[in-house]
Amino acid sequence: MDKGKLKFDFWTIITILIASLFTVFLIYPLFSLFASSFKDPLTGAFTFNNFIRFFSKKYYYQGLINSFLVTTSVTILAILIGSSIAYIMNTYKIKGKNFLEILIIISMLSPPFIGAYSWILLCGRNGIITRFFLNYLGIKLPPIYGFVGIVLVLTLRLYTFIYLYVSGALKKIDVSLIEAAESLGSSPSKKVFTIVFPLILPTLLAGGLLVFMNALGDFGTPMLIGEGFIVMPVLIYSEFVSEVGGEANFAAALSTIMVLITLLLFIGQKYIINKKSFTMNSLRSMQPKEFKGLIGVFSYIFIYLVVFLSIIPHITVIYTSLLNTRGQIFTNEFSIKSYKLVFQKLGQAITNTYLYGFLAIVIIVFLGMFIAYISTRKRNILTSVIDTISMIPYIIPGSVLGIMLLLAFNKKPLILSGTSIIMIIAFVIRRLPYTLRSSAAILYQISESMEEASISLGCSPVKTFFKITAVMMLPGVFSGAILSWITVINELSASVILYTANTRTMSVSIYSEVIRASYGTAAALSTILTLTTIISLLIFFKLSGKKEISM
């Protein structure tokens, strides 16, 4: 009650506990990373050599250039595709809209490396489509590997973010704004550029940044389909885990560079958004109209084609998982051999995934609720700091997080490397923001007088939190937790650095099976993972009663 003063009540203890957890598992590893990047690998002395080495050899700095090429292309393409589909679907009546939206959400939530690997199955050197074109039509398709492949796979997954963001923003535009523009004499096209576009611009920027960060940090896709086209996360991974004795300090320097870049982007975006943001609340949102003429036909073809292309990977893995294999090659008969192999060899990966995922979610839910509560209801310096720190995971790419944790916890006093604990810690840090954000969002909607009513009736503040506030927060917490869960079980870029033979997860196993070219087991595992994702999503839709998702 006495704001500003610290008393040792329940929330003070929780605040201190969370602050210490963040310090130990996030701040300390981050500084270990920075410190390590300035260390000479042999003598341990302070040096800038790691950075000098990066900027003086083309092989290294080309990775950064490549990363920017890929991410910029993906972001632009994703914005173009995602916002056009969102605009068409919200202004015109499209048949099968609900179905399309579910497919879009499914492709958004499945791991990009499954996409990479399916496109290799389809259009790779020995791919089904490649062979079809070569054998029957005599056409040699251009290779899917490298820049084109990465951009294709990432775009087909990440446009979905833009779609959801822009759809959300369009739904918030009150139709009276558009009618006002029309009544003032604005033509249809002018209306889009003077009213609709400026109104969704902040959303577009936020979505664009999300796409950029995702594309920049993605490890699985460029690793599988990139081949010679090296990007930063691949470079970091191969420097860190290279077979000729990993160079931790150099990898740390690369990671530091990446964190600095993402930090700059994040701050830049916050700055622009703060200047441009406004809130909209629509009483009457735009009503979709009927299509007319040729434009309608093209729009249908465009939307269905894009959605089909983005769902192809799932069809491919499910289909091929049911094929018999001979060595590395799929035959034409159906069989459940791949599943048998998976359960014989990789059963542990499946149980690990669910077990770690479950434990991580339990921790995420508690942390998310507590942090959301203290940072909205118990404002003081410490909780504001916690609020800021909780955004750090947004700017740390998965592989960097993996390296951070390894550097921090591979020596006394806390040796965690190789344990399942370090995997769970990585999951929690990486996916906490989803639950935290949706918990905070719903908390803003719960009037403080609810809590005061309970207190005035004689319930202590702590009891009130569990009996009233927490119960009312549950829907928001739950929708965040489902997202956290789905992204945890699909996590690859941090786990691939942290796993050992006993702590491997499905994602990691799929990745290593693909690398070893045992596509059958990879397909079977991918199918299990995809089905888990879809079932989780369906539960989410069922329980939340809506077909929407917000990231």
Added chain:
Amino acid sequence: MSVSINIENVIKKYDRTIIIPNLSLKIENGELFTLLGPSGCGKTTLLRMIAGFTSIEGGVIKFDDKVINHIPAHKRNIGMVFQNYAIFPHMTVKQNIEYGLKLRKIPKDEMSRKVDEILKLVKMESFKDRLPERLSGGQQQRVALARAIVIHPSVLLMDEPLSNLDAKLRIEMRSAIRDIQKEIGITTVYVTHDQEEALAISDRIAVIKDGIIQQVGKPKDIYTRPSNVFVSTFVGSSNLLWGIVKIDNGIKRLLFDDGFSIQMNKLSDEVKDNQRVIVSIRPEEFSVKDSGIKVKIKTSTFFGRYINYQIIPIESKIVNNQHYLEFTQDLGHVHEFFNEGDVIYLFPNPEKINVFTEDGEKNLIRDVKKNG
């Protein structure tokens, strides 16, 4: 059970901003006491200090003789009704009302008896098992009231409980609250910015501005004898004109700028000859006569039961912040209607007029109580 509330030299500040500089007030056991004032005047802050949701920076608040400054909110045994009702949306009407009883470990059969009693009192028996989302605003407010009083609190605190209801329901709930309060006789502190509501519901009112109490008194006293210009214009509306006191052989008169004057028997003895004063006349205190203040009708608005005229005095001066005067005619007693542009003479009722010092801070009528 019910207690009196003694507020002594209470101070409230946020960082350096002072909300309540030094406030003292005594609320009697069993009365319905209203804190009335414009938004930002500190009335809700004071209520929340009594409730325990806001810290007290200085002074003491006592329930009877017991200082409650450091008792946490949940141990103060208060009942509170919120502006947005704060009905727990995940509990039924019955569960909402049981909430406080359960925390007090009331035996089951007694609890269900109490719940039934209180539901009957607020006329919500048939909604017992409904979820709040299926109740109207007025019904939710009845549940909120039931939930607050079922625990037999020492005091009942109500924070603008009617402001989210529509006009008609507001009047209905207003009398429901008053009836229920009288029936159970609990000390009630009621916060509102609506002066009409305050007049209708209260035993006594404290008018607050900038954290300072302007006047405490019964509704009728506050309306008829406001202690200063702020109260006279905030509670009801008042026409403010400049005037000069003339004393001739012990007979006091009020002289207006246009030369019209009336005899004033109720002026206190502290007034001096030729003292410049603010004269405050309510719109219904004028009558149309052959002599009086000479005015021109600017507009007239028909309200059914009465007509409201905006008028401009032809020679007399209005106090600066008013742009026109108001005069209402009760339709039941009117012989003559006026049109825009008509010039008439308005004669104020000297028994009802209030006269304030030039700075507007003090009422110069005899026996006006600032603290009644």
